[in-house]
Amino acid sequence: MEIPYAESFRIKMVEPIRRSTREERECWIKDAKYNLFALRSDHVFIDLLTDSGTGAMSDRQWSAIMLGDESYAGSSSYFNMKKAIKDILGFDYFLPTHQGRAAENVLFSVLVKEGDVVPGNSHFDTTKGHIEFRKATAIDCTIDEANDTQNEHPFKGNIDLGKLEEVFKKYPKEKIPFVCVTVTCNTSGGQPVSMQNIKDVHALAKKYDIPLMFDSARFAENAYFIKKREKGYENKTIKEIVREMFKHVDMMTMSSKKDAIVNIGGFTAFRSEELFRKASTFNIMFEGYITYGGMSGRDMNALAVGLDEGTEFDYLETRIKQVEYLGAELDKYGIAYQRPVGGHAIFVDALKVLPNVPREEFPAQTLGVELYLESGVRGVEIGAILADRDPVTRENRYPKLELLRLAISRRTYTNNHMDVIAASLKNVFDRRDSIKRGFKIIYEAPIMRHFTVELDRA
Numbered sequence: 067m068e069i070p071y072a073e074s075f076r077i078k079m080v081e082p083i084r085r086s087t088r089e090e091r092e093c094w095i096k097d098a099k100y101n102l103f104a105l106r107s108d109h110v111f112i113d114l115l116t117d118s119g120t121g122a123m124s125d126r127q128w129s130a131i132m133l134g135d136e137s138y139a140g141s142s143s144y145f146n147m148k149k150a151i152k153d154i155l156g157f158d159y160f161l162p163t164h165q166g167r168a169a170e171n172v173l174f175s176v177l178v179k180e181g182d183v184v185p186g187n188s189h190f191d192t193t194k195g196h197i198e199f200r201k202a203t204a205i206d207c208t209i210d211e212a213n214d215t216q217n218e219h220p221f222k223g224n225i226d227l228g229k230l231e232e233v234f235k236k237y238p239k240e241k242i243p244f245v246c247v248t249v250t251c252n253t254s255g256g257q258p259v260s261m262q263n264i265k266d267v268h269a270l271a272k273k274y275d276i277p278l279m280f281d282s283a284r285f286a287e288n289a290y291f292i293k294k295r296e297k298g299y300e301n302k303t304i305k306e307i308v309r310e311m312f313k314h315v316d317m318m319t320m321s322s323k324k325d326a327i328v329n330i331g332g333f334t335a336f337r338s339e340e341l342f343r344k345a346s347t348f349n350i351m352f353e354g355y356i357t358y359g360g361m362s363g364r365d366m367n368a369l370a371v372g373l374d375e376g377t378e379f380d381y382l383e384t385r386i387k388q389v390e391y392l393g394a395e396l397d398k399y400g401i402a403y404q405r406p407v408g409g410h411a412i413f414v415d416a417l418k419v420l421p422n423v424p425r426e427e428f429p430a431q432t433l434g435v436e437l438y439l440e441s442g443v444r445g446v447e448i449g450a451i452l453a454d455r456d457p458v459t460r461e462n463r464y465p466k467l468e469l470l471r472l473a474i475s476r477r478t479y480t481n482n483h484m485d486v487i488a489a490s491l492k493n494v495f496d497r498r499d500s501i502k503r504g505f506k507i508i509y510e511a512p513i514m515r516h517f518t519v520e521l522d523r524a
């Protein structure tokens with residue numbers, strides 16, 4: 067018989083989690099104004115809100131924590147991080163920041179001005195927020211296939227070169243500070259960008275003399291998909307693929323809470339010394355001195371180890387096979403999600419699972435609340451609440467997709483937990499005909515409203 071697949075780790079430390087009753091959950095979610103972010107984590111059984119900073123660190127990372135050097139300037143931990151960034155990503159210059167959005171804040175403070183446009187592939191919410199906050203515009207150039215959840219295109223994060231060139235032709239070069247390529251593309255479903263597309267975007271941007279940036283939070287998962295899905299890469303190591311990906315870009319931002327498997331941290335890295343110098347000023351203002359920038363020495367040490375572990379094939383295979391396992395369970399029940407399975411999460415197609423809830427009443431949020439009520443599983447809405455209002459007209463924006471994201475934390479849950487998630491979704495799906503109403507907004511912040519929005523039953 068064929069030997070089945072098993073995880074490439076064993077468990078050395080555990081953390082208890084508790085089931086609750088439906089009555090308890092009904093009170094808690096009402097008190098939270100039906101915003102899943104407002105729940106206490108001990109009122110959640112399986113937490114799929116995000117895979118950001120929620121992973122389990124390894125024994126190597128925890129031992130690196132003990133060796134952290136907390137010197138204000140020039141700590142050995144900074145140099146460990148510098149070496150990992152140079153060895154794995156190939157950049158000579160970098161600035162540590164407290165997380166990914168801080169890296170955006172530092173870099174965009176140098177590069178993005180009022181009236182600019184930043185083309186890219188479904189910019190992440192904080193990325194878009196930092197662009198719009200500077201009165202600039204993010205232009206989504208993702209391929210159209212990404213908008214059809216049932217299309218099995220292997221690289222749905224790809225940029226449409228035609229759309230990108232239109233932007234290059236429409237705006238003068240001075241108005242386009244860079245192209246932002248998100249690897250993998252979180253907002254469209256953890257979907258990867260192919261090496262060929264990276265090369266093509268690089269060539270096109272070069273023709274118009276526009277720099278290229280990676281929003282790199284899940285770059286290692288992107289490399290895994292290149293290895294698995296793109297011809298010519300099957301025999302390359304993840305680290306070789308990563309080096310080749312980054313060869314094409316001028317700079318990057320990183321949320322280390324994702325593929326560097328730490329609980330907090332980030333950085334921005336550059337090829338240009340001049341850009342590094344300019345960004346250093348903002349780093350010192352917003353984050354901290356250039357050799358720690360909002361991170362402790364111990365966290366920089368763990369990050370350096372995490373970059374190494376996160377780009378190992380066995381680790382990535384264990385992780386992504388678990389996401390695929392959940393996808394296969396949902397297939398058994400006919401529950402639609404963004405196909406093929408993404409790197410870090412399943413994005414359930416709420417319009418197909420709850421077809422009777424009107425768009426104006428937020429079907430993906432409704433599905434998130436129903437799933438929580440069912441079994442204490444917490445996901446997150448990637449739909450109209452997240453899409454926010456148009457900055458000019460202030461009208462609600464309705465994206466093509468209404469998704470409930472179920473993000474899987476790294477090295478944290480077992481496949482038994484995946485079974486609970488799938489069965490819970492099946493139960494909600496089975497009673498879809500009785501779920502006709504969703505939610506209305508009773509409070510919202512002027513920007514990035516999803517974090518603090520308050521809702522009531524419509």
Ligand SMILES: *Cc1c(COP(=O)(O)O)cnc(C)c1O
Binds near residue numbers: 192193248252284320
């Ligand atoms: C998480 C993430 C960010 C922001 O990083 P934080 O660490 O949460 O501030 C930016 N871009 C992408 C693609 C992300 O996934």
